[in-house]
Amino acid sequence: MKVATSDSYYIAFYTFFSFSSLSFTSANDIVWGMEGKVKSHQAVTYNCDFVSLWNNDNFDTLPKGGAHWSQLITASHSENYEMWSPGSISTKAFEKLAEDGSVKELKKEMDVAGDKIGNYVTGNIRGLKLDANHPYMSSATMIAPSPDWFAGFHDVKPVSENGFWYDEFDVTAYPYDAGTEEGTDYSYSNDATNPQEPIFVYTPDIQSPFITNRNGTDVIPPVARFECSRIKDEGPGTFMRRAKMSTVDSSRRVQYDVQLVNMWNEKNHPNDFPNFPHYSWPVIVSHNSNYEMWNSGMKASPGVKQVAEVGAYSKLEGEIAAAGSDTLDTIVGRVGLSQRIRGLAMDKDHFKVSAITMIAPRYAFTLLFEIFHLENTRLLTFYFISPTLD
Numbered sequence: 593m594k595v596a597t598s599d600s601y602y603i604a605f606y607t608f609f610s611f612s613s614l615s616f617t618s619a620n621d622i623v624w625g626m627e628g629k630v631k632s633h634q635a636v637t638y639n640c641d642f643v644s645l646w647n648n649d650n651f652d653t654l655p656k657g658g659a660h661w662s663q664l665i666t667a668s669h670s671e672n673y674e675m676w677s678p679g680s681i682s683t684k685a686f687e688k689l690a691e692d693g694s695v696k697e698l699k700k701e702m703d704v705a706g707d708k709i710g711n712y713v714t715g716n717i718r719g720l721k722l723d724a725n726h727p728y729m730s731s732a733t734m735i736a737p738s739p740d741w742f743a744g745f746h747d748v749k750p751v752s753e754n755g756f757w758y759d760e761f762d763v764t765a766y767p768y769d770a771g772t773e774e775g776t777d778y779s780y781s782n783d784a785t786n787p788q789e790p791i792f793v794y795t796p797d798i799q800s801p802f803i804t805n806r807n808g809t810d811v812i813p814p815v816a817r818f819e820c821s822r823i824k825d826e827g828p829g830t831f832m833r834r835a836k837m838s839t840v841d842s843s844r845r846v847q848y849d850v851q852l853v854n855m856w857n858e859k860n861h862p863n864d865f866p867n868f869p870h871y872s873w874p875v876i877v878s879h880n881s882n883y884e885m886w887n888s889g890m891k892a893s894p895g896v897k898q899v900a901e902v903g904a905y906s907k908l909e910g911e912i913a914a915a916g917s918d919t920l921d922t923i924v925g926r927v928g929l930s931q932r933i934r935g936l937a938m939d940k941d942h943f944k945v946s947a948i949t950m951i952a953p954r955y956a957f958t959l960l961f962e963i964f965h966l967e968n969t970r971l972l973t974f975y976f977i978s979p980t981l982d
């Protein structure tokens with residue numbers, strides 16, 4: 593066995609808990625963080641996923657038809673730049689974002705801010721660069737339709753008490769008012785607030801449609817969550833994972849959805865990229881510590897060999913069946929790239945998951961992850977390795 597070196601094929605298997613939970617904490621907190629190993633004086637890059645929580649499940653009142661978010665804008669910056677902050681007066685550029693959802697003026701504002709800005713991105717948060725001089729992140733998006741309401745976070749510094757960047761962290765976002773336009777409901781054509789007020793967060797004592805009754809108590813739940821991950825430069829044979837604590841006790845039986853996210857493309861892998869790149873049907877199994885589908889350094893079983901060489905899985909299915917109660921649930925299925933696969937059952941005794949699919953046409957390369965320990969994790973990702981089979 594050998595692990596591929598520079599010419600590796602990266603693939604992501606994302607697994608998601610089918611549960612979600614809300615955190616009700618103060619505005620703009622990092623509500624969850626996993627400390628990494630990179631000191632905060634070094635430069636790092638983050639991606640963040642925006643998860644909208646502004647929906648009928650969480651809120652009593654939504655705008656009739658067309659509730660949406662405007663384009664996000666997110667910046668890394670020094671302590672000398674402020675995109676927005678409660679208690680501050682909105683800049684003209686920020687007013688445009690909060691009232692019209694336009695990022696144009698804010699981009700200009702950041703362009704002239706020079707070295708106060710590390711970089712900024714609009715839309716999906718990909719490639720946000722933080723370093724010792726620009727350790728803060730701020731982000732905003734208009735709540736639409738609305739007078740001047742927005743959500744986001746400001747001046748978040750994803751550094752642990754020990755001085756390390758977080759590898760992963762979540763920030764929750766609450767509804768704010770930019771203090772520039774009147775209006776207490778989801779409407780967008782109102783008088784200007786004169787004089788302009790400082791930015792404030794909506795709380796249950798202020799009239800707004802965000803107030804939601806929970807068991808007799810008025811609350812304002814978060815409207816969004818940002819799930820951020822540091823982009824790691826990891827060599828082959830290592831795996832990147834996104835593991836988060838859930839609130840589901842591991843004594844319960846759960847289901848994970850599985851998604852194969854393709855990163856094998858000509859741009860990432862220009863050397864001899866094939867004309868008809870595809871994967872065989874993935875085989876995904878939940879199991880205990882006794883079962884091992886494959887592992888680096890282990891001789892491939894006949895079933896693994898068959899998947900890796902010809903993309904067929906009958907032998908592997910036989911091996912899984914023969915493992916009896918060491919395995920719990922198996923998914924074998926045709927799955928399009930980035931398509932979700934139905935829930936994979938896991939329980940206290942079967943808290944690991946392994947997967948395999950053939951990289952085709954590529955002789956005997958496989959792409960797989962193995963022995964993810966899923967107990968007490970909500971979300972995790974990917975592993976890639978390409979053993980050479982004998």
Ligand SMILES: [Ca+2]
Pocket residue numbers: 739740769770771772773774775785
């Ligand atoms: Ca207002």
